[in-house]
Amino acid sequence: MELIREGDRVLFLTEKGKRYLVEVVRGKRFHTSEGYIDLEQLIGERFGCKIRSNTGSIWTVFKPTILDEVLHFTRLTQIVYPKDLGYIILIGNVRCGLRVVEAGTGSGALTTILASCVAPEGKVYSYDIEEKYLENARKNLEKLGLIKYVELKHGNIEEGVDEREVDLFILDLPEPWKAVSTAYEALKDSGIFISISPTIEQVVETVEELRLKGFGDVSTVEILLREMRVKKGMTRPVHLMHAHTCYITSARKTVKTDMK
């Protein structure tokens, strides 16, 4: 059985449903609107245990998943959606050993998820034109021990990338159609292209470009998630819903050969 040690990261789920991701540091006190706790008292406890804040609020202490981490550090920049991330990983065939190019790095949320999936044998090459995003991503990846599976690269992907024969090429850019040629060059035969865009015009432009530049099996979807409030006698879907985050466009590289 694995016990909580100094330096571990823990996820607090409070009585009121708030979530906090914290590193266990001796001598440090963690303050919230539901009171504080001394982090030191967690050392030697079991994950999944409950603790009480100074004001009597009861919190559960979980071992954070990669998704918890990602949802936490994007709270500081922009929101990332599990519904979309999960679908991307699945259709991207992402698993141990994969080589992926991604642009832009942005919050590093997708980079982190990708890194955790391709580890320990694969690699994520993540490009951004903004150094500050790369710096932020680096810090997050280091904290999670994932930096060794990622190469953070400064540059404009529209001008091409160094990588060749990659398995997957993922875009989260304002003008994804401008990077379609770069993706084609970098991908291996039958390799997968994915682009994430909030607006329908971005989708149309990108899909037209994909069809022109030799991609096949082009598809665009939108994923919706409905949360349910489950309680005997009072069960119903939650009132508000994150109804639109992005469209996900995918395609596969085709090659021109003398047709048989």
Add this chain to the structure above:
Amino acid sequence: MELIREGDRVLFLTEKGKRYLVEVVRGKRFHTSEGYIDLEQLIGERFGCKIRSNTGSIWTVFKPTILDEVLHFTRLTQIVYPKDLGYIILIGNVRCGLRVVEAGTGSGALTTILASCVAPEGKVYSYDIEEKYLENARKNLEKLGLIKYVELKHGNIEEGVDEREVDLFILDLPEPWKAVSTAYEALKDSGIFISISPTIEQVVETVEELRLKGFGDVSTVEILLREMRVKKGMTRPVHLMHAHTCYITSARKTVKTDMK
């Protein structure tokens, strides 16, 4: 560059949008409603190339992903949805090295996806009470070279499982609430529970049981996927939508300790 070899599996995407998953065998002819091709002629070609059937229909030849494989072999039993699989993998923190218990094996679709994600260092323990399902899953897993990451087990999971300290416990059973205690015993502290059910009554029963039996962070969602028809000047969501497949309930194991 990787070329198509004898024994490789290929995905045909035909002119009319049909998909076929085939093993490349010398001397074998593959027949469809859009004509046939001699599989032998693929040998030495590039993945992503186009071929022409005897009736002139043009097909693209892709290298199948795990998802292609799963969608193909479930076509023979029951339907599996990428939108749900992706979300499960993500919230289940599934990645290389994980130890997962699953019941029931069913079509083996989820088993296969899980195996491909936990490989090469993890393991999936998949239970079913029907031997025929286990047999069918075994065949599929062998064909894909994933059987070494899976232990297929015959038995009723409600009576307990052999595994302990597993990271993830996934149920796709008609009465999932009856296996909640088994899941609790098998999971490590803070380990993740996931249950998939089509009806709301199954969800309510399971959620009530989870709350009683020491799970926390209980959540139920439903994932919807909208496909878009993208063409300049004619873009719109697709008319029909797979609107309900299942509810996905997740939770994390909590432990009782003397509260501090």
Add this chain to the structure above:
Amino acid sequence: MELIREGDRVLFLTEKGKRYLVEVVRGKRFHTSEGYIDLEQLIGERFGCKIRSNTGSIWTVFKPTILDEVLHFTRLTQIVYPKDLGYIILIGNVRCGLRVVEAGTGSGALTTILASCVAPEGKVYSYDIEEKYLENARKNLEKLGLIKYVELKHGNIEEGVDEREVDLFILDLPEPWKAVSTAYEALKDSGIFISISPTIEQVVETVEELRLKGFGDVSTVEILLREMRVKKGMTRPVHLMHAHTCYITSARKTVKTDMK
């Protein structure tokens, strides 16, 4: 109590869930895949009663609503969706006494619903460039006794309409933006414009034109309907869903005056 008389229209709902809309005619036999009944035997029966076909299938006999009628006669041309019709009537402020211009008439489904709502004091002016649609709509409206509330007009609405000071202007045309000026001229101050379009490009074009041509409060929505399968212990949303029929764009006429 109102009993079924000769000449009445009835809705059969069969054991297998099929719906038929039939006029009660003496001496006529009504055949279906679930057997036949002699329509004469309905005369003098109560609406809501059950009858048995010659093969023993039990049918319920309802008094048809306007919506039943519309769903029936559009089955012959194209599909109309209650979810969209209901929303249109509500935001169009449609009620007894209203004056509405509509184009195109098409199946006459919307025309019929509008006529039944504005009767007995209002009027629907329905334009189409295809005489065959007007003829078909006329037959349906006559059968339902609604023709006196409708003026069916042959012509291209882009070239203007005869009506002025109308309350509501509704378009179901392939190029709705071309009729925005006509709508502006015909509408009374603060009058309501509604356009129905399947594609997003139609919406964008129309919305841009509305903003240019003096409309305010422009809004576009899409209505989705989920059917539930309700049975104790087996309740869940229906698997397939009509996910997209059309976008509904609405606006109100503004006027230019010396601003105070």
Add this chain to the structure above:
Amino acid sequence: MELIREGDRVLFLTEKGKRYLVEVVRGKRFHTSEGYIDLEQLIGERFGCKIRSNTGSIWTVFKPTILDEVLHFTRLTQIVYPKDLGYIILIGNVRCGLRVVEAGTGSGALTTILASCVAPEGKVYSYDIEEKYLENARKNLEKLGLIKYVELKHGNIEEGVDEREVDLFILDLPEPWKAVSTAYEALKDSGIFISISPTIEQVVETVEELRLKGFGDVSTVEILLREMRVKKGMTRPVHLMHAHTCYITSARKTVKTDMK
């Protein structure tokens, strides 16, 4: 052309998209967070005109629809959704001359919409057990000139209603299944029953009761509305969506007769 007169009600749509419903009173100043205007200056202006507040904010002045009124006065009690109201009116076959029983009156939103649709020849009988709701509804209906089409009644509908042979019976109650027998008694043959409930358990209970008590064609749906943000080059669905308001269950009265 109809000009704004003293005593008219107007809808302000401000530059920031806020909506206010106001009666035009001489000598009265209307204050908002975007400045104020003197209502008197509207008199003699055209509906659809624009005015400027003292702070320079430009507002459009529309003639309110019944829906505007309803959305306004429910802002004070609870929210009502056009998507649901429209569907109810359509499947309820609501039009001039209809006789409707409704319970409970609640905010009076549905009562008002129903009254405006059945006027000038029909009637709405609206029951509530809370006198304060009846009082509030009366005030709203009087203001809109619709009170003559409504009879507000104090009482518990589970114990029966005075009306017979009504066309439509609508419930918005916490335990709708308890009023199914009352509805059956009051409805004419083949008459329509509608119930609105937020939770799935209410739906299941009500549907089971409807089937037991002689209703047919029972159906439950949920209506979702997606708003689109439409702007050339930036078009996309709105991020947040009111994903669940209520389930709408409908049925039709059947009668027991000697089956032929």
